[in-house]
Amino acid sequence: MKIAMVGSGYVGLVSGACFADFGHDVVCIDKDQGKIDSLRAGVMPIYEPGLAELVAGNVKAGRLSFSTDLAASIEGAQAIFIAVGTPSRRGDGHADLSYVYAVAQEVAAELKTPAVVVTKSTVPVGTGDEVERIIRESGTGVKFAVVSNPEFLREGAAISDFKRPDRIVIGAEEDWARAVMNEVYRPLFLNKAPILFTSRRSSELIKYAANAFLATKITFINEMADLCEKVGGDVQDVARGIGLDGRIGSKFLHAGPGYGGSCFPKDTLALLKTAEDYNSPLRIVEAVAKVNDSRKRAMGRKVIEALAEAGAGEARGRRIALLGLTFKPNTDDMRDAPSIAIVQTLMDAGAEVVAYDPEGMELAAPLMPGVTMATNTYEAVKGADAVVLVTEWDAFRALDLDRVKQLAAQPILVDLRNIYDPVEVREKGFHYSSVGRI
Template structure:
């Protein structure tokens, strides 16, 4: 099949490369000429394990191409995906749909023959209706269907998630569109991935509901961690104790500094706003979003307390800046408010992240970026492990004690064992234990 992917960001590039790997003929379209030039030269705009090899391999095979010309890109395409950004709108928290609407109008003007327009962007309920209206208004003679096909990709594991999905949600009641989408995803049938057809609005809600539920699990275990600290429990034992209940499950029950990234913060906020507008408020999700924001700043206070209650003029070594490992994504990373609170308290920040420095420089100022963890730790007064990169999981504890001015670590991901840190003479605090 011939597929056009409008938007070559995280979702569009991963999805386009995976479809090409299935054998489809894919064109990725983006308005940024420099991004397209880099992609044509095999340079990835994002860090995602395995993506560079997937993109360059399919580009060499002729199945994956890149262009800034949307009309040329969608020529002959049976399915045209909208995979543009939907950031939170400034001022009110609603999803900004301007890029989606602009893409819909431009697609309408270039349509030829029956085409399935697939909304892959994360959008509020009813957006598919608006996309359909825009296209019909711009091109009344067009023969098309608008489908919702939300993505459920985890950054750092996106290729595996795309090729071995738990489910594929497709929102349409158009039989021709169902046939196109079934053929598009046919290569996954050997994996018995369930194709779930439903109404378009139900599909749009499913995406937000899934992210809100996972954000709720994270926030719940974080509050249990606070309770464990207050009464002498161990949140890791609690997480195992409840996670082995198959009604609950153990995923997303790792206590930490709060969720971040490109999805959970903006999607929970957009769901809250959509529900408020519909007169059906989602009070649990409202609380989840508020508690999560408070938690990130509270983690900075944990670091300050470990430093004796005052970090003015002291060096704080930050290990990990991205919101999770195996990505360079800094969007809503807990590291940002943690560092900002520490800086406001007078701390000197030295930081290392295996992939996030370039993006971090865009959102953080007055930070000394280090080439490795040891440069950050040397002569530091206190350290904070913020992101659980593999490179931080087996640091030489004796060397930590030797190089730090005062060996003290706030482990915000519970990577290390308290008893082992105590045995090595390192003052240590974790989360919920």
């Protein structure tokens, strides 16, 4: 089957490469000539484990190509995926759908053979209706259907998620469109991946509901962590205790500095705007977004408090080493990363900040003017009055604590991901502070 993927960013590139690996003939389209040239040269625009190798293998096999020519690329395609960005709109937080609608207009103008137009981008309820209207009113005269097929990819594990999904959600109104989508995902039938066919509007809502629920779990356990610190509990024991309940589950119950990334912050805001538009307020999601925003700065204050508790005095003039900047490991994504607010809080208090991240420093640097980017972990630690673990990269899970203590100006370790055992670290002579543990 020929598939056209309009948009060669994170979702489009991963999806396109995986579809090609299934044996489909895929062309990824983007208006950015520089990006297309880089992809043709094997240079990835994002960091995702295994992606460069997957792309190279399918390009070599002739199943994957890249183009800026939408008209030529969609010719003969049975499925045309829209996988462009839907960033938060300034002012109201709603998803900016201008890119989606622009693609719909371009596709409508160039459509010559029957095709299913699939919204892979994360879009609010009713977007598919508008895409259908745009194409229909173009007067194309070609048979088409508009389908919703939201993505559920975790950055850092996107290829595995695509090939071994928990579920595939397809919102389609026509039987023939369902048949086409069945053929698109037929290679996954061997893995017995469940396909859920729904109405288009239900499908659009499923993605937002899923992300809002997961954001709620994260925020819930973070607030429980705060309570644990007050009453002398251990949030990790609490998380295990409630996670063993099958109705709750253990995932997304890891206390930390709050959620970030390309999905949760943006999607919760877009869902809230939709709820407002339909006069159906989502009070729980409202609280989640508010609490998460305040938590990031609170983690910066936690570092400042650790300095005072250890007898190091105020933050002004102190050198603080941050290990990890991206919102999660195995990605270079800095969008809404907690580290941004943490850095700002520390610098507002007069601290000097030095940081190291295995993949995120190039994207982080413009967001953090004044922060010194180190070339490795121990260079960042050297001379630091406090070392702060912000992102749980594997490279930070087994630090040589004796070396850290020797290099740092003061043995203060603030572990915002609860990677280390408090007893063991304190036995090494550190003043150790973590999240939801005493």
